[in-house]
Amino acid sequence: xxxxxxxxxxxxxxxxxxxxxxxxxxxxxxxxxxxxxxxxxxxxxxxxxxxxxxxxxxxxxxxxxxxxxxxxxxxxxxxxxxxxxxxxxxxxxxxxxxxxxxxxxxxxxxxxxxxxxxxxxxxxxxxxxxxxxxxxxxxxxxxxxxxxxxxxxxxxxxxxxxxxxxxxxxxxxxxxxxxxxxxxxxxxxxxxxxxxxxxxxxxxxxxxxxxxxxxxxxxxxxxxxxxxxxxxxxxxxxxxxxxxxxxxxxxxxxxxxxxxxxxxxxxxxxxxxxxxxxxxxxxxxxxxxxxxxxxxxxxxxxxxxxxxxxxxxxxxxxxxxxxxxxxxxxx
Ligand code: SF4
Numbered sequence: 001x002x003x004x005x006x007x008x009x010x011x012x013x014x015x016x017x018x019x020x021x022x023x024x025x026x027x028x029x030x031x032x033x034x035x036x037x038x039x040x041x042x043x044x045x046x047x048x049x050x051x052x053x054x055x056x057x058x059x060x061x062x063x064x065x066x067x068x069x070x071x072x073x074x075x076x077x078x079x080x081x082x083x084x085x086x087x088x089x090x091x092x093x094x095x096x097x098x099x100x101x102x103x104x105x106x107x108x109x110x111x112x113x114x115x116x117x118x119x120x121x122x123x124x125x126x127x128x129x130x131x132x133x134x135x136x137x138x139x140x141x142x143x144x145x146x147x148x149x150x151x152x153x154x155x156x157x158x159x160x161x162x163x164x165x166x167x168x169x170x171x172x173x174x175x176x177x178x179x180x181x182x183x184x185x186x187x188x189x190x191x192x193x194x195x196x197x198x199x200x201x202x203x204x205x206x207x208x209x210x211x212x213x214x215x216x217x218x219x220x221x222x223x224x225x226x227x228x229x230x231x232x233x234x235x236x237x238x239x240x241x242x243x244x245x246x247x248x249x250x251x252x253x254x255x256x257x258x259x260x261x262x263x264x265x266x267x268x269x270x271x272x273x274x275x276x277x278x279x280x281x282x283x284x285x286x287x288x289x290x291x292x293x294x295x296x297x298x299x300x301x302x303x304x305x306x307x308x309x310x311x312x313x314x315x316x317x318x319x320x321x322x323x324x325x326x327x328x329x330x331x
Contacts, residue, residue: 026058028121031086036131037098037109047144048107049098053127054115055086059148059189062260063215066114067253079256082188087125096134099141103166108142118149120188132158141166146212148173148189150198156205163207171212171243172199176221177230184264185220200237210241211303216290217247218275218282219268227297235301242303244294248281 037049056070060082067081102109111117117128135141136158143162145152152159152170162168174195176182182192190198202209211234216222231242249257254276261269275282298305 026056026083026085026121028085028087028125031055031088033088033090035094035098036088036090036127037095037102039098040110045110046108047110048105049102049109050113051109051111051117051131052113052115053088053111053117053131054119054121054125055088056081056084057115058082058085058119058121059116060187061189062185062257063217063247063249063253065215065248065250065253067256068251069114085119085121087121088127092130092134095131099134099138102142103138103140106140106142108144110144110146112146116147116149117145118147118151120149120151122149122151123154129155129158132162136161136165139165141168143167144169144171146171146173148186148195150190150194153198153201156201156207159202159207160205168208169241170202170207170209172202172209173212173214174199174230174234175213175215175217176226177233178221178226181220185217196233196237199234199239203238203240208241209239210243211239212243212245213294214243214245215247216244216294218272218286220265222290222293224293224297227293228300231297231301231303235303240302240304242294242298242305244290246281246287246290249276250280254280 036051036053038051040048040050057064057066064081070081070084099109101107111128111131122128132155135143141162143166145168147170159168159170172195174192175185177192179191179193182189189195199209199211211231213227213230216227221227234242258269258272261272275286281287
């Protein structure tokens, strides 16, 4: 349930008062913002600007690190992030001014750090497309896009133009080939076969599209056999680039994910509670094991490394929730 103004009353005026429409279980509202581009001031991030055309995301991923960004809009229920979607309405002049400034300085832009820019609503709302149309008017843009959405195929011509005139990297998130598991984990995201096809078509179009295994989930998606199958299929689809992150659990995602585990995989709950007690992600031997495994599989299947400076939101060393924080607090 959304309570405008609590706990961030200063954001209340930005909220659109009228519900635009309801689709399925999601409610879409307008959200007025000065610009789609927000400055990311942290030097540890591989980009200087973020673009999140929406607040909230209907894909429904149980592990979504961005769920807490709705707290800034007055919601204290993690599930609201998937049900109450805010569609950004920017002042194009200001977005274009910041875009030109980013290009002039050679700064990198990450599209989709706290929402999926190609979630289903984009098919109607077109906020991501309008931003890309603006980008395509310029030369020299350094842009990274992260998505699970098949709607990205609608924009292939536009993406090719941006690729030809600048530097574009696309990161398609897929953590497993297990359709039944993903239906429970990411209930409204496209199934693995669709995302493989998205990767295949983007690659066939000459675009720099990579696989993002983010996040690797302990006990659920971290076996060598499962990761081997995933990377093997992606290699067959022509994908040559790979990145990965570990599961990052901070409140309220932690509580939401544990509620889901209790309902779906109760046998793992206690082990998760112990492993994540007092920490937000697993380091030490677990991190080393997964990192080593991914690296072995990367070499076996001939994937390139994704350089850390290309605007990817998927890196081992970056706690992803920080990305969401920066995106959510700067409008
Ligand atoms: S697609 Fe990304 S932003 Fe959307 S719910 Fe899943 S993890 Fe969150």
